[in-house]
Amino acid sequence: MSAHHHVEGQLPHEPERATMEGRNKILGFWIFLGAETVLFGTLFSAYLALRHNIGDGPAASEIFELSTTFIATMILLFSSLMSVFAVQAMHQHKVKAMIGWLIATVVLGLCFLGLEIFEFNAYVGEGHRMPTSAFSSSFYTLVGFHGAHVAFGVLWITLLILQILKKGLTVVTAPKIYVSAIYWHFIDVVWVFIFTVVYLMGKVG
Amino acid sequence: MDWLTTVDHKKIGILYLIAGALFFGVGGLEAILIRIQLIKPMNDFVGADTFNELITMHGTTMIFLAAMPMLFALMNAVIPLQIGARDVAFPFLNALGFWTFFFGGLLLNISWFAGNVPDAGWTSYVPLAGPTYASGHGVDYYVLGLQIAGIGTLLGGVNFMATIINMRAPGMSFMRMPMFTWTIFITSVMIVFAFPVLTVGLVALMFDRLFQANFFETASGGSAILWEHVFWVFGHPEVYILILPAFGVISEVVSTFSRKRLFGYSSMVFATVLIAFLGFMVWAHHMFTTGLGPVANALFSIATMLIAVPTGVKIFNWLFTLWGGSIRFTTSSLFAIGFIPTFVMGGVTGVMLAVAPADYQYHDSYFVVAHFHYVIVGGLVFGLFAGLHYWWPKMFGRMLNEKIGQVTFWTFFVGFHLTFFVQHFLGLLGMPRRVWTYLPDQGFDNMNFISTIGAFLMGIGTIAMIINVIVTSAKPRNALADPWEDGRSLEWTIPSPPPEYNFKQLPLVRGYDAWWKEKMEGKTEMTPAEPVGPIHMPSPSILPLVMSIGLFIAGFGFMYDKLIVTFVGMAITLGCMLLRSVFDDHGFHIEVEEQEKGVQA
Amino acid sequence: MSSNHSVTEGEARRHKVEGPRKHIVAFILSLALTLIAFATVASGEINTQFTYIILVGMALVQVFVQMAFWMHMKDRGHLFPIIAIISGVVVVFTMVIMALYWVWW
Amino acid sequence: MKRWRFAKRLLPLVAGMMLLLSGCGRADLSTLNPQGPVAQEQYNLMKLSIGIMALVVIVVFAICFYVLIRFRRRKGDKTIPKQVEGNHKLEIIWTVIPIILLLILGVPTINTVFGLAKDYSDDKNAIQVKVIGHQYWWEFEYPEYGITTAQELVVPTGKKIAFDVSSADVTHAFWIPAIGGKTDANVGVSNKMYLEFPNEGVFRGKCAELCGPSHALMDFKAKAVDQASFDRWVAAMKAPAQMPEDAELAKTFENMCLSCHAVGETNSGASAPNLTGVGSRQTIGGILYNDETPVEDNLKEWIKDPLAVKPGATMPTAEDLGLTDEQLDGIAKYLANYKLDY
Ligand code: HEA
């Protein structure tokens, strides 16, 4: 009866875990995220230690434009949701829907990047550059590292969309989609902290 | 060519060994030059600048480019075999890790030829290593070289963590893993959580040096102490990353050559985990004199001392493994047995250093140099020698010559104690470390002379080992599968050296010391856990090498501010990543008939 | 055989129906938490110490929610991911404490 | 052959070392020969810890040797020893005993940490000294007296000396081994510590943090004198600067040297060591001993080519300054005779 569920070529419910390679990839990626946690944690520590050392430059509460970052936060949150939907679509083997969600994720990611570039640009206009003060250096490094992660994520997911279009959803491509989704959520989680610790707390003083 | 594209963990292990040995030679040569300079007061064998370059490169090379890769050599050579796997979880990443390490190390050492050598100590404290006081490119080599090599190490850590979690043979639960596998597992965990800290520190230093950032520039509100924190948050776990694998080697060697089960296996596991955990909580013991205040000093003192307890558990467990055993003295077991008292001497001076007020006296004196060479050379290097002699037949199919091995051990052992024992007293008598010379008549002269003599003996020991390797490589490959006859774990169940796929059939593990258990029940091989069948293998790839070359080129671009070069380098690396992502590696299969051939060859 | 069949079928169906809702709830929760944090700062009425506590609290809850639902950490078979992240967090925690400790005292 | 020669050379050396160790090193340098209460306290901790460590090492060595001798494998021995899993009683013993030993060590450690962290910077009875590390020399400022000296710290016996240690360029560390442990000289922040000098004498000080090529040569002296002598020294330091008698030479000295250095009250806050009374210091540059070579020669050697004495030093050579030999001799002579009576 159920034999047709397991015919050659039919994908299991969770295609990302179907092969040893897939399971390795997911586990390895989680471990990598553990390392990333420490990476961002160190950047946060440096930022926390230096954020009041503004030298001759502007202070956090003077330059931060909360409305922009709030919108950016919303965008990133929303794109995280899109990415969850993509994985769900994958589990249901709805390839078209999945690609749709992924495209939404990427587009929102690009919007976020655009906003961030716009924001940095404004700060630089106000004399807040990398060499301005210890605060500015640690700020740009922390937020810039996050931005670089977003940019990498956008490229990566775009590439995956192309691969899916070419090769379809298989036990080889599925783990990549799954892993990239986890990566995307992780970036979102980091941003939650950046928004809180850098922007909101910076505004409070 | 084969070697440039290999993704086979055994071959990568050998590559790590060759590169590590090469860098050990370089670091050792630097050590010899250091010791020659210090042989007598006011010596002018090398100048002050050169001396600082020598100690910096000696420390950096030895730790990152000699010790770490040789550990990775053993990890690669042994771990998949010990857990009954055909390869690591990510063979491609494994190759990539090796090549990035290698090119990072190369970049660092090219500094000798570029005439700009890092000279701020292996700890590169700012402001001395900052843009103002180290305006040449010396420290840039340190920053970029370590950054690139660090990527390789991090990849290795992720890889071995995943391998040990996911790739164990059927029946091998965590509490049945050999002790060496356990220590490598914990080491990998520590690598994963410690190296990103170094990455960030190096990024910050690089930004300061290349883009006028102000992390450590006190004039613009930066903090020099921040660097000390970041360095040691990484640096202290790093020293346990170095020693834990050695602990693992000793556990294996001691138990094999005393024909006894490892005493207190579960407490050993627990102690390893505890050491790793505490290892992350004690970094400020390198900063007692920095001025952190009495509360921090007191807390870090106590936390540091606590590490003595789990370490002691290990020491006594080894001693009681030997107790009641039937101890056979080979080069390998000599090094392991030499390790125990030597490491204890280094460990107890560590606890002395942990006494913060006394450390105000010891800190940055030769006492510290003595301490860490006792734990690093007397611990880690002895462990490496023990491990290399122990697993050599498994790696190369040939037994190392025992007679030359004994020469290696005795010259190295005696030379070691001669070199470093007196250094404790040099420190106590008031000799600071990192001094390129010293005035006569301060009570330092004789002991420095003794110390230098010892260093030469260690050099002779190392050369004996090299001769041994050369002599051995001319012999036929005739090592048995279980050449020490008392092997206990899975690597001794397969031919030496193992075929490409390691295990024709994955073994079924029925208990701790899997192979020993079968032997005791009179079996001559493991029970297979799967039928004979075609074996899937990953394809070799040149990409890891090319990617690392890309990073290497980008490193130069960063350093000399040539945007195009940076861009080309990064493009090569990213392009390779793209290729890797787009073209799936389907690998190939080794069919059953070929497997038969493989065994005969 | 047939029971096996119905299980998979049922599982798949549950995923279909329950899945999105769960994630939308997580999304709304995140949204709400962000808004609260934002409002706390924007209103500017509560004192600094207390604001910090609220902010960090909100962030932590939100991260927990997202990790559990979106990163599937509440699902089975995520023991090692949890260990990986928690160990990372422990390391980070000691560092952050140290950074703060040494700035304020 | 060669080996034997080594051994022959080594033997007396080893013997010599033993002698040396029993003497615990120079009294003005060794940490094992404490000359003040701070070093004494640290030495007490060192002795306690060495005692505990010796115990641990002896136990481990004893078990080790016993095992190695008792349980060696005889040739051809094929017996399989009993496979022991562990022994809870033993394992508890070697967990608990180290903990106890560490407690014995930990309690005095904490006490001393807090004891040595006492801050005397507001104490009226303590002498305040601001220590500033420079590449490669030490500046000592006495804010209460408004005087500044270099390379030779002068302190009265019997009083607490409260140090405020910082650096002008890179990290250094301020260390007088025989008197007490070191503290880092950081840039931008200062560290407090105190020392006491119960005995008169000159003690050797060292820089203990790598600070560049001449880190090894960044020595200084700490001279402890009695209170009366100290008062005379302060007075002499405050007296008007004594300039070269020869007007021409005075002019040269002023133009060439005082652009960086200072004597007396002139040019305070200078970027190079204060030269007041340099002739009566024990060393020139911290490392050229005046009791081995006459001060004047040392001064000449230094002024002629400071870089030859201390690689990386920032002082220009006589040639770069355009000093003639005559001027050099004159300045050296003048400085050699610039002595303080105290
Ligand atoms: C492999 C490397 C390694 C290892 C294993 C260790 C192990 C230890 N180290 Fe070491 N250490 C270094 C490498 C290492 N260290 C290096 C490289 C530096 C200098 C870096 C630099 O500045 O360049 C350094 C410096 C260093 C310092 C800073 C000194 C200074 O700069 O002022 C301190 C201070 O606390 C310290 C302490 C310890 C302690 C307590 C241990 C403990 O883990 C030791 C534990 C072991 C034992 C104690 C022995 C066995 C135990 C028993 C037999 C039980 C009974 C024992 C007792 C009750 C005491 N180390």
Ligand code: HEA
């Ligand atoms: C893994 C780490 C490691 C190892 C193995 C060693 C090994 C040795 N070290 Fe090292 N050392 C450090 C890590 C290490 N060291 C560190 C981190 C520092 C601090 C640096 C700093 O202050 O920043 C230091 C500092 C240091 C100093 C103090 C310098 C100073 O403060 O001024 C001294 C001085 O004696 C010294 C000596 C030695 C000696 C004699 C050896 C010997 O054991 C070496 C023996 C080996 C050989 C002699 C090799 C011989 C072989 C050949 C010559 C053949 C050539 C072969 C080929 C090319 C294949 N070391």
Ligand SMILES: [Cu+2]
């Ligand atoms: Cu340490």
